[in-house]
Amino acid sequence: MYRMFVILRHTFRESVAQPIYSLLIGLAAAILIVFSMLPFFTLGEDAVMYKAVGLDIILLFVLIATLFATSKSIFDEIEDRTMLTLMSKPVAKWEVLIGKYLGIVLAALIAVAILGFILILCTWWRIPGDYMMRTNTLDERELARLYNMRMMHISGLIPSLLLMWLQISVLAACGVALSTRFSLVVNLPTVIMLYIAGNLLRFLFPLDSGPLGKSNPIVKGIAFLFSLILPYLETFDLRKWTVYSRIALPGTEFAYDVTAVHLADIWKYVGIAGVNAIAYAAFALAIGMLLFQSRELGGAEG
Numbered sequence: 001m002y003r004m005f006v007i008l009r010h011t012f013r014e015s016v017a018q019p020i021y022s023l024l025i026g027l028a029a030a031i032l033i034v035f036s037m038l039p040f041f042t043l044g045e046d047a048v049m050y051k052a053v054g055l056d057i058i059l060l061f062v063l064i065a066t067l068f069a070t071s072k073s074i075f076d077e078i079e080d081r082t083m084l085t086l087m088s089k090p091v092a093k094w095e096v097l098i099g100k101y102l103g104i105v106l107a108a109l110i111a112v113a114i115l116g117f118i119l120i121l122c123t124w125w126r127i128p129g130d131y132m133m134r135t136n137t138l139d140e141r142e143l144a145r146l147y148n149m150r151m152m153h154i155s156g157l158i159p160s161l162l163l164m165w166l167q168i169s170v171l172a173a174c175g176v177a178l179s180t181r182f183s184l185v186v187n188l189p190t191v192i193m194l195y196i197a198g199n200l201l202r203f204l205f206p207l208d209s210g211p212l213g214k215s216n217p218i219v220k221g222i223a224f225l226f227s228l229i230l231p232y233l234e235t236f237d238l239r240k241w242t243v244y245s246r247i248a249l250p251g252t253e254f255a256y257d258v259t260a261v262h263l264a265d266i267w268k269y270v271g272i273a274g275v276n277a278i279a280y281a282a283f284a285l286a287i288g289m290l291l292f293q294s295r296e297l298g299g300a301e302g
Contacts, residue, residue: 177288
């Protein structure tokens with residue numbers, strides 16, 4: 001366990017020290033700040049639109065930074081024979097694989113936390129302007145309403161950011177597994193295709209339950225097979241509750257809103273999504289372990 005922790009720490013430092021990591025995080029932060037100053041012309045829902053766009057920006061930039069780290073995590077060390085030196089020490093291959101994976105997802109968590117903090121601050125700042133509230137008023141009721149509105153919006157952002165990190169962690173597991181055999185040139189577009197396919201899976205289940213699926217067992221079989229092998233990324237998308245709906249936050253004016261979503265239900269869903277992410281990441285890493293076991297460490301394979 002200690003050896004795995006050492007690999008985790010080294011991989012984390014290596015991932016964070018990469019120039020592309022700082023470049024992408026800095027660029028994403030600048031875009032979030034600039035967008036917070038722009039109107040979205042949504043007739044009173046500018047804050048909602050800003051949150052949705054901000055989450056997409058964070059997902060895009062952190063995912064790219066993570067995929068660059070996963071694509072180079074093992075393959076480059078095999079090619080330059082660093083892995084051969086490492087495996088001469090009393091360390092198992094599974095410790096290397098899991099340690100590198102955990103180091104990369106920890107770096108992704110730090111990136112999501114930094115950009116999420118900026119998104120929360122910008123959302124907090126633009127709420128008064130979007131809802132035409134005064135921050136310098138002496139009316140305690142208006143100040144209380146402003147505070148409640150801010151807290152309601154922020155309470156939905158935190159689980160959304162956590163779900164986003166879980167989604168990135170699932171894709172990172174696929175990237176680490178592929179890096180045991182393939183270089184960045186193959187790994188990066190493959191994981192991107194997995195991301196696209198994982199988002200398109202949501203359209204398979206209406207097909208499975210529709211007239212064509214009921215009459216054709218082959219369609220059902222294909223839908224089940226794809227849903228079993230590919231990551232079902234809609235599991236990590238809860239924006240219909242966390243972004244586009246009001247949240248019944250205790251202690252606020254929304255606590256008794258019958259149309260609002262309860263915060264406890266959101267966090268229960270996050271817990272279920274977390275179990276799903278762990279299961280799929282374990283599945284992907286198990287395949288990676290099989291590929292790693294038979295991999296020549298001298299850099300002869302491509």
